[in-house]
Amino acid sequence: MSRPAFSIFAQQYLSVLLSNFGTVYLNEPIPRDAKLRIFKHPSRFNWGTEYLKEITHGNNQIMISPEVIGEAELVDILFEPSTENRASLGLLGELVSVPCIIETLRWAPNVWELQDCLRHWLTWKAEASSSIIPLNKTTVGTSELESDRPEDVDKTLLIIVPSIASQHLQGFAARPSMNIAGIYELAPVLCTTIVVTSELPQNISTLLLRLLGRGITQRTAIMELLALDANHPHCALVRQQLRQWYQLLLSGKMLKES
Structure with missing residues (x-):
């Protein structure tokens, strides 16, 4: 079955943007260790x-x-940053400061889709903390787990959506974050940020995120991008990705997005 055009665009778009700031994995299997699947x-x-x-x-x-x-289940994008100099990415650069799974949805998510995103992150987190019993072991004692467990490293989940129902935000106990409209955090233990692109302020810092929006949000962001000087950071690369997406849509084979 063909993947939605937006999923393909979002993967390539974020891969191009983030590749100079760390390692980008597309369609990465979770758990990453085959023995833990x-x-x-x-x-x-x-x-x-x-x-x-x-x-x-x-x-x-x-x-x-x-x-x-x-x-293994596949996550669209897994990013491991290697540099702290991400200022040119604006708000996106702040949100990917530690290893993270990035989930991009073209529609307002329902409860099950949000739970799926969290399940991917929890599996990744459990693997990193040695909480999954390896294939070649029958049992693992508590003391063995604690001695072998690496120092816990922050791993986060970034979910980018065009909109979201208020009851879903309430159901997941999501609260506004960073004093920026459209940014919500789940409980600290879940290390999850939800970005609602239609609520983001219209400024240069949020432009790269709003290009992943939908409808008027995305059209406005594209117009802002076209108004920028071609030498602006990432401008040429982003325009190229948008052109490639447009050509993909013109093929008329990508479901409703066409």
């Missing part, structure tokens, strides 16, 4: 197989796999 544990000690054999009078064809390996 276990989503089901019927038994790590094979008791299920033995139990079923007993009640089926020793049928040797019955077996319960001790673990089932699942495909």
Whole structure:
């Protein structure tokens, strides 16, 4: 199935913008370590197989796999910054100061979509803190986990949406942040920022984020971009990405976005 044109644009757009400031991973599998991609544990000690054999009078064809390996889920963008000099990115540069997953949606998210974004981040965080039992181990004691666990490194989740229902903000206990309209933070333990592009102030600092908006928000941002001097930081690269997206839309094969 074809991916929405906006998803392709957002990935390439952010990759071009951020590549000079760190490492950008597109369609990155989570967990990142293939040995940790276990989503089901019927038994790590094979008791299920033995139990079923007993009640089926020793049928040797019955077996319960001790673990089932699942495909990793892919996140569109994972960014690891390598420099603190991100001032030219404006507000975007402030929001990606630590390793982060960036989720971009073309529509107002529902509860399940927000939960999916959080689930990706929680899996990534659990992997980094050694909270997931590796494939080649049966159990991990508390003391072993604590001794092997690396120093916790901030990892954040950035969700960029064109709009969001107020009840969803209330449901996730999101509060305004940074004294900037359109920026919301979830509870500190969740390390999640939601950017609502339609609410952002119209200034040069928010321009790169508003270009990921929708409708009048995005059209206004594009007009502001075209009015900038061609030598303005990132201006030429962003214009190129917009042209490529436009050509993609002209193909008429990208669902409703066309």
